[in-house]
Amino acid sequence: MTKAIVEADGGSRGNPGPAGFGAVVWDADRAEVLAERKEAIGVATNNVAEYRGLIAGLAAAAELGVREVDVRMDSKLVVEQMSGRWKVKHAGMIPLAERARQLVAGFDRVSFEWIPRERNSHADRLANEAMDDASVIAEVRDAGQAGPRDAGSGPASNPGGGRPAAHESAAGAERSLPSWIDEVAGAKSGHAADPAGSAAAPGWTGARGRPTRLLLLRHGQTELSVQRRYSGRGNPPLTELGREQAARAAKHLAAKGDIAEVVTSPLGRARETAEAAAQALGAPVRVLDGLTETDFGDWEGLTFVEAAQQDPERHARWLGDPSLPAPGGESFDQVRERVEAVRRDLVALYPERNVVVVSHVTPIKTLLQLALGVGPSLLYRLHLDLASLSVAEFYPDGGASVRLVNDTSYL
Numbered sequence: 001m002t003k004a005i006v007e008a009d010g011g012s013r014g015n016p017g018p019a020g021f022g023a024v025v026w027d028a029d030r031a032e033v034l035a036e037r038k039e040a041i042g043v044a045t046n047n048v049a050e051y052r053g054l055i056a057g058l059a060a061a062a063e064l065g066v067r068e069v070d071v072r073m074d075s076k077l078v079v080e081q082m083s084g085r086w087k088v089k090h091a092g093m094i095p096l097a098e099r100a101r102q103l104v105a106g107f108d109r110v111s112f113e114w115i116p117r118e119r120n121s122h123a124d125r126l127a128n129e130a131m132d133d134a135s136v137i138a139e140v141r142d143a144g145q146a147g148p149r150d151a152g153s154g155p156a157s158n159p160g161g162g163r164p165a166a167h168e169s170a171a172g173a174e175r176s177l178p179s180w181i182d183e184v185a186g187a188k189s190g191h192a193a194d195p196a197g198s199a200a201a202p203g204w205t206g207a208r209g210r211p212t213r214l215l216l217l218r219h220g221q222t223e224l225s226v227q228r229r230y231s232g233r234g235n236p237p238l239t240e241l242g243r244e245q246a247a248r249a250a251k252h253l254a255a256k257g258d259i260a261e262v263v264t265s266p267l268g269r270a271r272e273t274a275e276a277a278a279q280a281l282g283a284p285v286r287v288l289d290g291l292t293e294t295d296f297g298d299w300e301g302l303t304f305v306e307a308a309q310q311d312p313e314r315h316a317r318w319l320g321d322p323s324l325p326a327p328g329g330e331s332f333d334q335v336r337e338r339v340e341a342v343r344r345d346l347v348a349l350y351p352e353r354n355v356v357v358v359s360h361v362t363p364i365k366t367l368l369q370l371a372l373g374v375g376p377s378l379l380y381r382l383h384l385d386l387a388s389l390s391v392a393e394f395y396p397d398g399g400a401s402v403r404l405v406n407d408t409s410y411l
Contacts, residue, residue, distance in 0.1 A: 003028040004066040006057040007115075008073050009123035010049025013131055019044035020133065022126025023057030025064065035060040038126040040133040041351075050075040051096035052351070053127065054082070058103040058110075059348040068109040074117045074124075083112045095398050102344045210352040211393035211401075214343075215253065216364045217356055219265075219273040220245035220387045229303050232296035232329065235268045242269070245387035245411055246276040252389070252410035253356060254280035260353040263346065265291040265360060273387070274358035281356070290342035293360035297329025322376040332362065332379055339366040347394050367392050371400040387411060 005028065010021035019042065025035040037056040041049060054073065061069050073079055080086040081097055082104070088097045104110045117124060220242030224231040238246065253259065254277075263286045264274035271287070278285045299307040299315075308315045311327065318324050322332035342363075346355055357367070361384050369378045371392035384390070384406050391404040 002066070003068045003070075004034060004061050004064065005030050006054075006061050006069050006071045007120055007123040008050070008053035008057040008071070009120055009127040010046065010051070010053040010075075011124075011127050011131055012044055012046045012049055014043075016043050016045045018042070018131055019046075019049040020127050020130025021049045021053030021056060022123045022128075022130060023053045023060060024122045024126065025057060025060050025066070033122075034064055036126060038130040039351075040130045045092075047075070047077055047090070047093060048096065049127070050078045051093065051100060053123065054078055054100050055096065055103065055348045057123075058100065058107075059345050062103060062106055062345055063349075067107060069107055069111070071110060071112045072115045072120065073112070074115055074120045076114055079112045079114045095396055098398065099344070099348060099396075103348060106341050106344070211395045211399075212347045212350050212352065213354045213403075214346065214367060214392050214394070215259070215354060215356045216367055216390040216392060217249055217253075217273065217277065217358045218364055218384055218386060218388050219267075219269040219358060219360065220249075222269050224301065225386055227303070229301050230296040230299045230307065232293045232300050233267070234300050238269055238272045242386070243272065243276075246273040247280075248410050249273070249387050249389065250276040250280035253277055257281070258354050259283050260350050260355055261286055262356040262358065263288050263291065264358040265289075265293065265363070267292055267360070270358045270360065274356070277356055277358065283356075288342055288345075290338040291357065291359040291363050294332065294335050294362045295326070295329040297326040299326050299329070319380065322379065332366075332376060335362050336366050336369075339363050340370060343367060343370060343394065347396075351396065364390060368402055368405065371402050373400070382406075 005026040006023065007026070008021065008023040010019065012019035018040070020038065020040045023037040024033055026032065027034055037053075037060050039052070039056070041052055044052075050073065054071065057071070058069065071079075071082070077086070081088050081093075082100060088094050220238045222231065222236040222238060222242055224234065224236050225242075226239065259281050260283070262274050262278040262281065262283050264270045266287050266289055270291070271285075274285050277283075299310070302310065314324075314327065318326060322336070325331040325334065346357070357364075362379065364384060365379050365382055368382065368390060369376070371394065372378065382405070385408050387408065389404065389407045389410075391402065393401045393403060395401075
């Protein structure tokens with residue numbers, strides 16, 4: 001699909017108050033609805049909700065493979081800022097505008113047009129439905145918080161750390177981390193897990209809000225991994241041990257729960273691993289082409305030594321230069337570009353949610369590299385075991401952190 005129309009809206013009952021957004025993707029003739037998005041986002045302002053609607057609409061269009069987008073909104077502020085005619089001055093809007101611009105950069109062409117509210121009725125209806133949901137969520141949350149206090153008990157009386165609603169505002173109580181993150185964080189630091197289960201970033205990072213948490217799972221064993229051969233776009237199946245590794249990883253994830261979705265590379269070894277996790281979690285699977293492994297070109301199926309013997313000069317340069325592709329393949333810089341696009345889409349599609357990402361060595365290392373903000377040397381120095389789990393978090397203000405690397409305790 002080449003062209004589409006995105007209409008988006010957002011609102012807040014109270015400004016700030018219970019807020020939500022709606023977005024709809026139409027075909028180029030505005031005759032058929034291709035996708036809809038709506039979500040309650042807790043307590044927020046109208047402008048925040050408008051931007052969140054735009055981000056959701058652009059992400060949905062990208063997911064459909066659209067290359068040219070006409071964005072239509074009844075928010076003069078968002079349209080003028082995204083068109084570059086007005087500056088983004090409010091600190092709270094800057095990260096949202098940046099997220100939207102990052103998504104815009106992934107299309108061949110994007111235009112912005114202001115339309116009157118009556119011409120934006122479809123997105124407006126979705127946003128109001130989301131705000132209705134926000135009001136219900138707030139009532140349920142408030143009732144849940146009032147109940148224990150009325151009974152004379154506090155947080156300590158709930159050792160399970162009852163988790164607030166998924167769309168609860170960042171201005172309210174933070175949503176709990178899954179217990180296994182608490183356990184790992186406490187064990188690694190030598191301190192007990194945070195009894196409040198706060199999802200806030202460590203204070204020294206400066207990140208604000210609640211993150212999109214990516215649970216990075218490498219696929220299980222294949223015959224090529226046993227033989228330590230370059231395994232990129234080839235499609236070897238999992239071995240018997242690989243299937244067992246996938247099942248154990250799935251059981252580990254299912255025991256912790258709180259997973260919105262499983263996304264995976266299109267290659268068979270990753271999809272087998274992802275399907276095991278999705279079945280255990282009762283979660284859907286989404287295939288994202290950008291998560292596929294590096295194309296090793298002529299070196300596909302060779303061992304390290306064989307590739308070095310075949311082309312010693314180029315192989316040596318390739319090991320230190322991320323811009324140099326394998327012969328007939330792609331460079332690590334090219335991998336980073338597509339993985340960064342996936343990361344942006346996941347943050348836009350799953351704000352404040354936990355997502356299992358099943359992929360391969362290079363894409364997982366790249367996501368960790370992006371979270372750490374370090375150079376390409378990490379690609380060559382970090383070891384990731386088969387079916388290992390790492391955790392990277394990306395915050396709405398652009399901050400990031402790494403919670404876990406190469407965990408294989410469940411295997």
